Amino acid sequence: MKRVGAWLHPSKASIHQSRSLTALDESAALQEAMRQAAYIVNDEVDKAEAELAKGNSPFHKLGSATTLFLRATLGFEKEMMEQAGVRLADAQDSASEYHRRALRDASTAHQSAIYPRGSEYALCHAESQLMSAVVGVLNESLSESLRGFYNLRKAFTTLQEIVDAENKYLEKHFSSSTTSLTSGTRSDTSTAPGKNASETNSGVLTPVDAKDADDDELEFVDAEESVSDQVTPRVYKGNLDGKPEQIATDAPSAAEKAEDQLDFASVSSDPIDIFIHSGAAMCFGLLQLLLSMVPPAFGKILSIFSFRGDRENGLRLLWRATAFKHNINGAMAGLVLLPFHNAAIALCDIHRREAYPTERLRQLLHEMRSIYPNSLLWLLEEARMHGAERDLETAIEVLKGDSKPTTLKQVEALRVFETSMACMFLHRYEECAQSFIRCIDLNNWSHGLYYYISGACYVELYRQYQHTDPTVAEQHKKKATELLHHVSANVGKKRFMARQLPLDVFIMRKIAKWEHRAQSRHCDFIDAIGVSPHEEMIYFWSGLKRMRPEHIAVSLASLEWSESQPTWKDEAADEKAILSLLKATCLRNLGKVAEAQTELKEHVLCHPVSAITACDHADNWPLPVAHYEKAICLWDQAGGQDGDRTSLKQCSDELAVVERWGSFDLDARIGLKLTTARETLRRIGISQ
Template identity: 55%
Template sequence: MRRLGGLLGSRATVSTSKSLTALDEPAALQDAMASAAHIMNDDVELAETELSKGSSPFHKLGLSTALFLRAVLGFEKEVMEKAHACLMDAEEVASEHQRRAIRDPSKAHQSKIYNPGAEYALCHAESQLMSAVVAVLNESLTESLKGFYKLRKAFTTLHDISEQERRYLERTGKGAASSQASVVTSSSSVGGQETPAQSSGVLTPADSSEEEDEDDFVDAQESSPAPDTSPPVYQGDLDGRSMEKLSLEDTVTNKLNSSMAPNGAASDSNAAVAKADQDIDFRTITSDPIDLFIHSGTALCFGLLQVLLSMIPPAFAKLLSLFSFRGDREAGLRMLWSASKFKHNINGAMAGLITLGFYNGAVAFCDILGKGAVPETRLHDLLREMRDLYPGSKLWLLEEARMLGADKQVEKAIEIVGQGQDSGLKQVNALRVFERSLNCMYAHRYEECAQGFIECVGMNSWSHGMYYYLAGACYVELYRLHNESDAKLAEGYAAMAEEYLHIVPQHVGKKGFMGRQLPFDTFVGRKIKKWDHRAEKWHCKFVDAVGVSPVAEMSYFWSGFRRMNASQLQTSLERLAWSEDVGRNPHWEQEAADEKATLALLRATCFRFRGEIPQAKGTIAEGVLSHDLAEIKACDLPDTWPLPVAHYELAVCYWDQAGRESGDRATLQKCSDELLKVEKWESFELEARVGLKITTGRETLRKCGVVSS
């Protein structure tokens, strides 16, 4: 019999009737949360089995979450279809329970904070959010637009719940600053009207009616003793409060707010609000498990939405503006940190995973960041606590490896991600192999890197073209390394490079995003055509027609140079030097302008990460910006990305040269102006990978009081 803490001392008997009574509800929530906890321990099958036994909205939501996690970790179409069907069922059940609670409030859960049925509204909104993500990952443009419409409706619901919470806290004077609705320091618009600073911080659509449940779209054609790996139980009243305060009161967030604010008054205000958010525990406001579920779930979902919307690249943001969305990253992160305090339940555990993923993934890719933008102490504490609570999950090993990579400890990252037995979740195993392979690429362990990506082909169906391309790129590098010392070995590597790279076209174009081919597929498809064309034009082997190191190029787009130590950066420079060594590469003299620009851009990036800013700037000016766009476009199957990306790299150089946020204002202005040039540039390949960095850089500069001229 599974242990249950908090509200119930033993496993609850859950009503199997379609409608829950107020008495049934806590038991149903308790059982669903205890079962869903297995998800965070990589035992999704057990979670699905247990959750399938219940019919409440909480069980439906938990089951949908399990399938959703499988879908987003693996991007497998059949899993996404199954998740979509489950999410539709969860939406329907939650909507029906909410309607019943509204029709007869006397039979619904009685909350002093939220309106009758708010818990079901939250379940409905969470299901809509997950459904929206699945729809956007779908290859259909129509389905993607449906997803944005659901996102809009979920946004409205979450905003309404957060406003209920804010009004209660204001009415009772019970620490309004702790509410996710009130921690926002910027104003927002709701239905086109300005609202006070304590509102959600997000531009939300006009309120829609409670009965608006149908989509207005029509489908178009188209090494220690083994730890106890059982997950923690859901604590309805969360008695174990002392543990939650072990480390999450870190004041790094306060430092971040104060260091990035444009003036002293704003700095003090931001720090005060952030501190209030950290000091006040919502569990001191209420001990009702339903209310705590609503609070933590709203903080998770609203926080995630605000963070995601704040990260949208400039080009994509234009589409979202049609749906009236605007994010607030600081507000969103405060909400996620707040939700992570409830790490014993699925909302808090997911918030912790998302928070770690945001900093170790998205932020770790960015260059223009203020001091304290990554709260390292707080993140390490959160990771440790999550590993203690969910020791069976390998997701936390992935996050630890990413932290090590961000600290330029790639070799340790390779070691940590391979520790222990395989996860019970195959999608997590695929992620581990993929992460290890990327780190092997940054460590110049090309053989292991290639083998790892080939292994990914058998583990994940999302992007075989990418896996084969990355493996082939490694074999190109191995061919170049051994071509002079061991001709026979080199020929073997050449054959493997040609084999895998020519497999790539068979696998590109089969996956899509919003009805369009994936940008990476477009990129690698063109590269293979370019090298075939050059081999025919130059009357040489295919492998000899490959241009500037494709491994270095991939390292750039995956932010690998940021993870390299000094020795690894030196090796990258040596691999780049092969291109213009006429003794080893007889074709350099006839190379086109786009390849020369690519070489200069990659070399300059290595210089920048070595701290050689003047040399990086000079290389960009002489080797990249000396070419104009017309000259680049005149090349055969050209690489046009180095020109706009050079302006981004120059912006980062100015940022570093200025001394970052507290530095010379004129130099920071140059940084801003260079970012503006990239923002105004025409569309180019893989621009989304640079777009996130630009969005983050622009936000950082804005907080410094620097805007485009």
């Protein structure tokens, strides 16, 4: 793909190689592409692709690329990611070409009172870069992943400059309601001190800050090349945010309230202005949110690119974009907000009450389902909401109740996966196993994991019937053996940033551990398995947050099986630590916080690190995770965000232990919870 510096100053001949859109044509092309792109979020992706393919504008190409991007990110399929990458590159090239034309030929370009000429194409370019970055990071190649982070940096800067222009206009024309939101934005831009943006060359679109330029005649020029000298603005500045960084409070500030009261429809009714405004809010909000969710393990990588995210600000931007639900930007913002809250925040243990706005989310889901009634994506979110409310039975009914076919096999795979998980949390062992086996036919992301969980289900059934019905028990034992022996041949095929997937590494180590135990104990493979692998998976997938007391009672009974075995007194330290950790988590979720703390103190944290690591094929995660669980207990003991400050400080200290621990099994699955917990404490004034 061309460098931005190459196409910002093209030869005259290149400008007229194909017909430019007139301002009138451009508006019509945008509205047509937006209408066709809306099919994407109504489960009519094939129709969207067919309709968008008929157009050749950057808006059509962006929409077409979005269809493949959605398929690629929902299914994590390498072939689809490669196709999406090609189409996104084409969309970027098209956007850059049209942007160049807009700068060179003002007579045919759309004239906005708010944004620099060509901003709509700069936004298309940034959106394509953002999607390319996500595809790159998900790619199995380390070089592609790093290139993806660099694309994120470039998209970030372009978006920042677009909204700086919006700020300037709003401050001038709507100063009574927005002055407090828009002051000082230039000081936070990414141009290095002492340099004018026009003196540098990076391949990032930014507006020139020329003293003699008219407010309405800003243009995009090349931005700074040196990433190491740039400081990424911590917050998005638009009519959206211009406050200096400070410790946030629970109540929204006056600036935030003013932001939310500003109806952009009263600022402009121009479809192109609305596209730019909603697209910038959606993209910048998504970027801020993604950066804020990065686990501590990836912090060093992002520091190379001067990245910092702001979760609260990102969420405000995404909510603002949902004001335009009928266009693809607003719909995509909804597709970010709902999964973030239902599949992430709802499952975190330490967060403010305001972090999960139940009624607002229900209203958003209702509106999205009304506008896009055919999409199963909204149905998935409804099921997740029921799960977050500990109503897993209804979640399964919702997932199974709508049998209409979907044009996205990736969405069908997600529906089956969500059903499988709900069955796992409900201890519906055979149903869970069969459902995960079905995932193998629908998705190729982690077949080893699907076999592993299915096998773990039959291990539980074997243990249930071992002493009451030996014949049935033997059948389940045979099935468990068959499934678990499929694991080794089906892991290690996928990579993330050139490394094996953490879950693949985890389950392969478990299989090796059980094989070693079977050999050293002279017993069958299934009889060598230690603490319930099914309950381990429930923990790592945050199942206990979705289970009611009667479900947790079944988990406790499964854990007691290990303690009842005659070999338990001689069991390895890591297995004993796992069992007590899982038991403590069950007790905490039953509201028995004091008992949970005692279990952690006397039966997990009592083990020195050396005793754990000395075990064969050691599980090294119980100790750091126990410190995290202790932090949750202290949070609960304090009474949450308004509680005893001493307990909250102790909670922070326990989190710090985990943050300093280094790598351990599946640390990324704790990482998001850890990041959320730390941000929560920061916002209520508890420093590290």
